[in-house]
Amino acid sequence: MEKGRGLLFWFLCLGLLLLAYVGGQVSPPVFLLAGLLLPLPVLLVGWRLGTRAAVLLALAAVLGIISLKPGLAVILENLGFGELLLMGVLISGLNQRGLPPQRAIIYTVVGLNLMALLFFLGEAFLSGMTPAALLTQKSQEILGMLSQVLGGAEGGAKEQMFHDVPWAELENLVPLLLPGLVVLNIGVVAWINVILSRQLTVMLGWGQPQPPLYYWSTPEWLIFVALGAGFLLLIPVKGVRLVSLNLLMVLALLYFCQGVAVIAAWFNRLGLPRFLRLIGYPLLFLNPLVLLIITLGLMDLWLDFRRLNQPKDA
Numbered sequence: 001m002e003k004g005r006g007l008l009f010w011f012l013c014l015g016l017l018l019l020a021y022v023g024g025q026v027s028p029p030v031f032l033l034a035g036l037l038l039p040l041p042v043l044l045v046g047w048r049l050g051t052r053a054a055v056l057l058a059l060a061a062v063l064g065i066i067s068l069k070p071g072l073a074v075i076l077e078n079l080g081f082g083e084l085l086l087m088g089v090l091i092s093g094l095n096q097r098g099l100p101p102q103r104a105i106i107y108t109v110v111g112l113n114l115m116a117l118l119f120f121l122g123e124a125f126l127s128g129m130t131p132a133a134l135l136t137q138k139s140q141e142i143l144g145m146l147s148q149v150l151g152g153a154e155g156g157a158k159e160q161m162f163h164d165v166p167w168a169e170l171e172n173l174v175p176l177l178l179p180g181l182v183v184l185n186i187g188v189v190a191w192i193n194v195i196l197s198r199q200l201t202v203m204l205g206w207g208q209p210q211p212p213l214y215y216w217s218t219p220e221w222l223i224f225v226a227l228g229a230g231f232l233l234l235i236p237v238k239g240v241r242l243v244s245l246n247l248l249m250v251l252a253l254l255y256f257c258q259g260v261a262v263i264a265a266w267f268n269r270l271g272l273p274r275f276l277r278l279i280g281y282p283l284l285f286l287n288p289l290v291l292l293i294i295t296l297g298l299m300d301l302w303l304d305f306r307r308l309n310q311p312k313d314a
Contacts, residue, residue, distance in 0.1 A: 191257060259297030
């Protein structure tokens with residue numbers, strides 16, 4: 001890419017980031033969409049212009065936000081925004097070092113969650129709250145935001161939803177499953193943005209990223225962790241069951257990714273047109289299909305649907 005075009009592309013991505021921030025302040029749906037796709041401009045800049053340009057983009061976006069409302073409060077209020085920018089920088093840097101996308105995603109998710117844990121414990125210490133009390137407070141903040149997005153606390157947000165789970169029951173479940181939900185959220189956002197960035201690079205004619213994402217494969221030994229977590233559910237101790245539930249949620253994401261990789265390999269083998277793939281992939285996230293995709297990912301460990309473990313001369 002020519003220097004002038006590269007600079008124009010960089011400023012375009014910066015404008016998109018600032019627009020997403022401003023739009024998220026006035027519209028909850030835009031806030032949620034920005035929370036899902038915010039790392040994408042950073043990944044695209046990193047892919048096309050290098051890691052240094054991606055770092056500068058993230059820093060420029062942070063400085064732009066601070067300039068709109070100077071002060072320490074705006075930094076604390078937008079730590080989630082900064083975390084998503086950092087996600088883009090980390091994945092971009094790991095990709096530039098030659099790591100496959102699977103490892104780049106896992107390393108980024110582990111790093112961000114460790115940082116979030118340290119910040120959470122520090123916040124609990126400074127505020128004089130126990131970690132359990134702060135966890136409950138964070139859960140209520142998340143539920144309040146969700147209630148606002150769903151139409152207000154007095155509207156349909158407290159009706160039965162999420163597939164017949166009453167809102168009151170959801171309020172009790174979220175604090176218990178919040179650790180797993182945090183890991184799950186970061187993992188899904190990282191995974192989706194990597195997939196979208198790779199697809200956009202192909203559509204924009206920037207080359208074919210390698211290796212293809214349908215090579216995603218979860219380490220075989222993790223199945224023993226999943227079995228162990230399943231057996232822990234049988235122990236009549238609340239704390240043990242909560243740990244196993246949160247662990248199973250994270251493992252379910254890994255096997256869901258593997259199941260989607262199997263579907264992607266089949267799509268590629270059939271030569272499915274791109275527009276049909278764009279229709280097919282979102283359908284995999286519908287509730288009845290999610291469990292089937294997770295099961296498919298588990299079965300791939302033994303049945304090897306993609307023939308990844310066969311000798312090359314077979």
